[in-house]
Amino acid sequence: MEKTLVLIKPDAVERNIVGEILTFYEKQNLKITALKMLKATEDMAHLHYKIHEDKPFFKDLIAYITRSPLCALILEGDNAIEKVRKINGNTDPSKAEQNTIRGTFAVSKTENSVHASDSTETAQKEISIWF
Numbered sequence: 754m755e756k757t758l759v760l761i762k763p764d765a766v767e768r769n770i771v772g773e774i775l776t777f778y779e780k781q782n783l784k785i786t787a788l789k790m791l792k793a794t795e796d797m798a799h800l801h802y803k804i805h806e807d808k809p810f811f812k813d814l815i816a817y818i819t820r821s822p823l824c825a826l827i828l829e830g831d832n833a834i835e836k837v838r839k840i841n842g843n844t845d846p847s848k849a850e851q852n853t854i855r856g857t858f859a860v861s862k863t864e865n866s867v868h869a870s871d872s873t874e875t876a877q878k879e880i881s882i883w884f
């Protein structure tokens with residue numbers, strides 16, 4: 754059984770689509786084992802996105818992720834990390850498949866509705882930031 758960290762990001766919470774997004778995961782047999790709403794602090798955002806600190810979009814990314822509440826959750830299931838990334842779809846909504854969360858809801862490359870961990874090590878680190 755694998756664990757992964759998901760953030761349902763500000764653009765999605767603002768548009769009242771948290772429930773619809775959770776349904777994508779639950780329908781694929783992933784278990785929600787923790788869930789909370791919070792507004793990310795600058796420190797949390799910097800820790801979470803440290804790997805992107807040299808990217809040109811970093812400042813906009815931090816402003817976006819801290820602007821209003823998000824929903825953090827832990828999902829558990831077989832092959833959860835890869836499964837959730839498939840359900841989320843491509844980072845760039847113009848490249849995301851229609852039946853993915855980003856293909857359905859994402860607004861732009863930055864405002865792309867969801868985040869998920871990309872490895873077991875990252876999942877462990879990200880869970881400790883948000884829970």
Ligand code: CMP
Pocket residue numbers: 805810814844862863864865867868869
């Ligand atoms: P996420 O899965 O949370 O991981 C890093 C985030 O940076 C990504 O989703 C997007 O929100 C954002 N991002 C990645 N690439 C770009 C880009 N080229 N331009 C703007 N934002 C980006």
